[in-house]
Amino acid sequence: xxxxxxxxxxxxxxxxxxxxxxxxxxxxxxxxxxxxxxxxxxxxxxxxxxxxxxxxxxxxxxxxxxxxxxxxxxxxxxxxxxxxxxxxxxxxxxxxxxxxxxxxxxxxxxxxxxxxxxxxxxxxxxxxxxxxxxxxxxxxxxxxxxxxxxxxxxxxxxxxxxxxxxxxxxxxxxxxxxxxxxxxxxxxxxxxxxxxxxxxxxxxxxxxxxxxxxxxxxxxxxxxxxxxxxxxxxxxxxxxxxxxxxxxxxxxxxxxxxxxxxxxxxxxxxxxxxxxxxxxxxxxxxxxxxxxxxxxxxxxxxxxxx
Ligand code: KMH
Ligand code: ZN
Numbered sequence: 169x170x171x172x173x174x175x176x177x178x179x180x181x182x183x184x185x186x187x188x189x190x191x192x193x194x195x196x197x198x199x200x201x202x203x204x205x206x207x208x209x210x211x212x213x214x215x216x217x218x219x220x221x222x223x224x225x226x227x228x229x230x231x232x233x234x235x236x237x238x239x240x241x242x243x244x245x246x247x248x249x250x251x252x253x254x255x256x257x258x259x260x261x262x263x264x265x266x267x268x269x270x271x272x273x274x275x276x277x278x279x280x281x282x283x284x285x286x287x288x289x290x291x292x293x294x295x296x297x298x299x300x301x302x303x304x305x306x307x308x309x310x311x312x313x314x315x316x317x318x319x320x321x322x323x324x325x326x327x328x329x330x331x332x333x334x335x336x337x338x339x340x341x342x343x344x345x346x347x348x349x350x351x352x353x354x355x356x357x358x359x360x361x362x363x364x365x366x367x368x369x370x371x372x373x374x375x376x377x378x379x380x381x382x383x384x385x386x387x388x389x390x391x392x393x394x395x396x397x398x399x400x401x402x403x404x405x406x407x408x409x410x411x412x413x414x415x416x417x418x419x420x421x422x423x424x425x426x427x428x429x430x431x432x433x434x435x436x437x438x439x440x441x442x443x444x445x446x447x448x449x450x451x452x453x454x455x456x457x458x459x460x461x462x463x464x465x466x467x468x469x470x471x472x473x474x
Pocket of ligand 1: 180183253254255256278279280341369372405428429
């Protein structure tokens with residue numbers, strides 16, 4: 169594949185996994201999500217990956233009424249590409265999860281490419297210093313029914329078929345190498361059209377680990393399966409966020425940062441905001457000799473409906 173000239177920065181603003189008790193910087197009110205998204209775009213993010221939360225409690229929400237107060241504000245204040253999650257949260261049905269994308273018909277939305285155990289890795293995500301302890305039995309054995317992220321072929325087909333009339337570009341979330349083969353199968357049966365956009369995800373407990381070897385393996389496998397028909401980006405969850413993004417940008421890929429994926433700005437230090445993470449990766453990308461794509465350049469690179 170010809171090397172892409174500019175690097176697209178996606179910022180994932182809040183997600184559904186981290187809780188406001190973990191970091192004061194995690195936005196969950198409508199105002200804070202809007203403001204942090206706008207600031208992230210100003211700092212250099214050309215794509216904003218968005219989840220909603222309950223304005224009072226911060227609980228993850230797929231109710232369009234919880235997106236409506238911040239989406240127009242972001243659109244009015246920035247030119248960034250809006251990307252709405254269809255991951256929702258782990259316990260919801262696929263129909264509930266795709267309701268926001270169906271309602272708002274954004275330029276992009278996520279599409280998760282396989283079922284898996286799904287947790288942020290507790291050992292890569294220490295958010296408090298001191299006598300931190302992880303209760304494996306309590307969190308991941310007793311509560312393990314909550315850790316299944318269900319994305320069967322039937323779920324994927326239902327999401328693809330329902331959203332097809334909207335001409336939305338999917339951010340294909342691939343958490344392990346098998347998900348690339350799932351994606352290839354879905355393309356072969358006509359569910360998705362080239363060029364596709366793949367988000368290689370590393371460091372989720374249940375998915376492939378955050379080692380550079382794995383990034384090279386995922387990239388080589390995607391090259392073999394998709395040839396010129398794909399663009400790609402890297403998301404390192406937790407402590408691997410900045411180092412894997414740096415490596416990806418040097419390999420000619422795009423990057424995703426944001427408090428959805430990591431609460432940190434450097435080892436053991438919580439980020440102050442999404443914009444701080446965007447500014448950091450932008451500085452690294454530019455210092456190493458690449459340029460960051462504007463939203464319109466991202467639209468062109470990813471062939472968005474615009
Ligand atoms: N939370 C990320 C690891 C989605 O929203 O569909 C993956 C994600 C999934 O962003
Ligand atoms: Zn997400």
